[in-house]
Amino acid sequence: MTKLLKSWVESANSPDTPFPLNNLPYGVFSVDEDEPRCGVAIGDMILDVAYLEEEGVIALDDEPALDLPFWNEVMELGPKKWAELRARLTDLLKEGGDHVLSSDADMRAQALVPMADTTLHLPFIVSEYTDFYAGKNHAMNVGTMFRGPENALPPNWLHIPIGYNGRASSVVVSGTDVRRPWGQLKGPNDDAPRFEPCKRFDIELEMGAIVGTPSEGPITVQEADDAIFGYVLLNDWSARDIQAWEYQPLGPFQAKATATTISPWIVTKAALEPFRTSTPDREKPLLPYLQEPGPMLYDIDLEVSLAPEGKSETTITRTNYSVMYYSAAQQLAHHTTSGCPMNAGDLLGSGTISGPEKHERGALLELSWGGKEPIALETGEERSFIEDGDTLTLKGAAKGDGYQIGFGDCVGTLLPAHKDPYKR
Template identity: 45%
Template structure:
């Protein structure tokens, strides 16, 4: 397939990708649904008349929620027609005034959160990350908690502080315990960290309260994937997480890429699911492949200096699949809704250069991470920009997620 829209070599956004996003421009501040193609966005509201009436309202909306709610059959129709419109010789290419209006350079648009996120759940599904953290805090013999291989561990996060790439993050204040056995202190977080994650948006008709989503049907509820940085205040987390888990250490901000890559674009990169032992309970067991070879990397860019890649990992390192995550999330009858966001948890590999957080890379602050130019880090400093990228690549085809970036600003002082 070749598009009439130029796609530079190495672009994240060839015609085989067509990730969804929401954008606005200076001369039109209304938010609109789009797909990325090369260095442009295609404004789907401008070309909505090419689509069946059943999907037009969703393409003319200010978020992706309506499209997410239509279900997988409608997603396939929209993707098919969008691809056809962008092919060489298409009706859109032949209508040059419409093409000029609908195709807008990415350099001139502002990207927004792709959906109104009703709920946000963060899982803990990387066995290498869970093992590393367990070794640090409990020792090698008790690295994994007894429940870890029996269910996808997770917690409910804060949807209101999920932000789009490029949004600055202020260093948070909180209570910490610098010295065990001494009283806590209050002040700015000292051990600010990133977490290399991916997330997916729930789609499809929502299940009603009391209804479960079967693991074999859960693929129908996966609209698409995005890259995530779940910012974490490690010293605040250490003091507050007992007995109910993460709270203010995790609600300071969660950054996602503006682009949502549909599952159809990732299918050429399917790989075997991670081996599971013991075998999961029947409600979590599925034969369908739903694991992907997505290459991930994290860079840190100190203020006024060049960025340095500090780790490389891969989505295929996840022990629990998103189908299992959905099945477990709803096994109680919990209802999920289009636009809900579910994250993977930190994605670490087996080797030290594939660890997906500063907590692991610095091994709880006992090692320095070299950023070049005389810069080293144990945790994130003010002025640092953390940039996460993800892409699939095979036989010359690259499917990317765009950047997930955020710069850390100093803590806002109390007046």
């Protein structure tokens, strides 16, 4: 296992920081009324790489690539430039590296910004969004609830990563409030649907893979892995009662269109390299185009906490990304089989990440078993689904030898539904 890389930025050497020199995740930040710009997290600071590019300390291309409020321009430069940027950042920030920044107090004061003084923004322009259903434990749990254990998995599930095209327009950054949606609801004993606020609002604990290299036709799993720029935590908020009425026969629609929250930092694939692990043994052989040439998943500890309004939080889930049945590379490779073009900035949701045990389930739907088994909070309250004012926080980190690779929290608070939007 790779050990901690020492930085002259002291806060980056703590075993508790999610942002050591080994990480160097990419985000977009602003200070006060300044324009948002590209930055890199290091300890409790943000390195203003747009400023360093302007000063000639970082040079990626003939044209500026970092003076923008998104990382898409860097993505489009390709893997060779990604590696060059990471190497340059490491050299600038490591002990004994290039002293241009560490030895110049004025430049250092301009380039390093306390993270606590900043506002974080969506780190990239989301071109398209695709959500998958690739966690076997989650699929088994949900299928068992609605179809019984003997029919829990549809016949295609063990052969292909099932997915659907979602809404890029509703992807938001951590810290953005989410409003309880209205929709058509119909219970099993109702004669007709009604239009009301969602009663069974939920989260889905996922990882999001960001496509960095565009493609025009089918690509292999290895090519897909090479094309991934990095990863974020992802909460695919879900209106379960809206979904129950609308999803036959084409799947979720408005139930998944309210919001999808992502963490503010893009953790690069290079930072996660020491944590690669293999997907589980296959119950049925995959077709050759989906077979992986090597480990394509990552050992990333994940957890979810719930805090009622004004009260302390309770950790309701702990699991690990490595339980997924399909990797992001397999999902991306399958996405291209029809010739579907992929663009820099495309976002792929992993699907809900649930482990085999009850405390490892990645959605309240599973944790409360459809509302029949409410979970207890440390405040003395119970939850079957999310109530107004609740704040949900997703956390994730890959644990190394004396360091961790973190993503920054993925946070959202549920606001009450607006009054009936059709009563003017």
